[in-house]
Amino acid sequence: MVAILGYSKEQIREAVQEMYTSVARAPESPFHFPVGAGACLKLGYPGDQIKELPEDTLASFAGVGWPFRGQALRPGDITLDLGAGAGNDSLIASRIVGPNGHVIALDVTAAMSQKLQHVVSNAPGISVIQATAESIPIASKTLDSITSNGAINLVPSKRQAIGEMFRVLRPGGRLQLADVVIRRPVSVDCESDPRLWVECVVGATVEEDLLAMLGDAGFDDVRVLKRHDYFSLSPSSQTREIARSFGAHSVEVSARRGPRNPGKVQKFLRRSNPMRWIRHLHRRGFSGVAALGLAIISCYGVLAITGLLALAGVRLTLSPDLWALAIAVTTLLAGGMVAAGFLQHRYPVPVLLAAVGVATVQYALFIEYHILTEMLGFALLGAGAVLDLLRRRTSEARTLGL
Template sequence: MSYLEATAKFYTEVAQSPQVGLCCVQSSPLQLPGLKIPCKMQEMNYGCGTTVHPAELANQPTVLYVGVGGGLEALQFAYFSRRPSAVIAVDPVAAMREAAACNLQIAAKENPWFNPSFVEIRSGDAFSLPQLDASVDVVAQNCLFNIFEPEDLTRALKEAFRVLKPGGRLQMSDPIATRPIPAHLQQDERLRAMCLSGALTYDQYIQRIIDAGFGQVEIRARRPYRILDCHSYNLEDNLLLESLDSVSFKVSIPEDGACVFTGKTAIYTGIERFFDDSAGHILQRGVPAAVCDKTAAKLASLIPKDVVVTNSTWHYSGGGCC
């Protein structure tokens, strides 16, 4: 049985018999005024973070959601795009599609603003999305892409890039590993399906996104997710997994490389009122300005040392320059 077949079997099981806390972080779903999440949806919250970032969802975007799960995030996206087929939810597992459709019917009874027609559920997978080129504003997936083998991950990222409009956003939440996961765990198909053994390291994960063509990546959150302890998983040392929420933009990659924002800032400390590096970055004295990691490294190397560069906060919500 391939890992994809094992994954389909596993998610058929959890669609029919929900496993509370299967892989979600221990936090409540995003709370929004007038939105009530049915209990069944909360039980089927099989994500590791969130992909629903309200600041990214102005003007009722068309959202392609890959891996519908119990429908929780599809419902949350529909909150911002209240029109038929505004959210297109794709899943290869028939039992999961059926469970999500039932949950959305329950949601319609509990939320007067919601109509199930807002979410169109389709059969399909991440490697061949049932959508035209450059046709959606947002592609989202939560705790799905980490299941894939590295080359399949690249295929999925390129498919997301294909269907996004220019300037569109890929909104993802996936586990990452703080060090490479040993082969004996990577090859365990059930652990991979459970989002415990397929994770890449942060650097590997971000590079795959850039290699797919995304010119800007912004980290929304990075936090502890699970730990693979040495006793249960035959490891020499405990291995920490983290949950990474990111938004990647379909924009051109600059000549000097993609812009990755991780919450760093640059602060000018010299005697002038402003600092201009002649590369498009103007810093006001004493005022932190958000910068991408690439620019942060350049500014940190300046002599004299009139610019202080702060560490990554692993949270970025806009502003600054790259």
């Protein structure tokens, strides 16, 4: 695959629609993801739940889990099937909500919607609409429940889509979804390549981030019910390799809409949580650079602050031993973060540079101090951290075939 950078969200949507048009019209074609009745059964759908599905509809199944494990739907519910595809889950949902309920099947792909419309033409309990998840054409607080299967990872604006789900649900409304997530984010510059969105895991979110986005939007009781090694079912060896590299899998999640939309201040406080940022930097490979910055601040930043306070007439007494210990610990941390990158790229030079840099700083701190020795150590450690970051990106690009 070759990345072509600079595509818009509309072009990504077009690529997604082209792929799933093929799934609707020619489900027997080779795809990088599992489709059909076999995939349904392997992902946990009970046989009695799918035995009454139309054969043609079942052939175009392209879900990533069994969202009904969340048990969000009740008899009499007005329910949205977000990313309904050919309509397998919509038909199952219609049986659950019964004659007093109603299912709204929404999908962005015209071919999928047309296929479902043909199937449900004599089923008054299901309405089919073609729209995007980021702009759901349903009035606010009108739905009792939402089910979704493999849709969010294909949406460019995930926060907006989750916000829309929150908007259309009534307070206390229930959500069940299955979606593709990853353990390590894709950090090379390829997120705007539509082919990578539909062929790989570029559009997927880190599992922790998906759950956090649901909480940020105002959902309560967010739970992961099951994880699937979804990509092990892929017929494509390249897709299986990419999925292993990024820890891609699928999850089944349930949640409940909170009583009110969180305010801007509350959302800001949640999203600015320092621990979320630390984990974000670590997953994107910046932990070595961040730890190096902390080491430099603990050394020269403290020195600068002490000097400025002295100029202002404020005397601050530092313990030389504690100061040296803080510098030693933070440089060791930076070296450890760089060494961790070896597990990904298997390139020893960053580790060697970082190790020599750490040893040089320690020598200057505890054996024979000279500022040039200390600065040389930080320079070597910095070179190792930067080279580690570059090698991580190169390794990711190679895995993605860029």
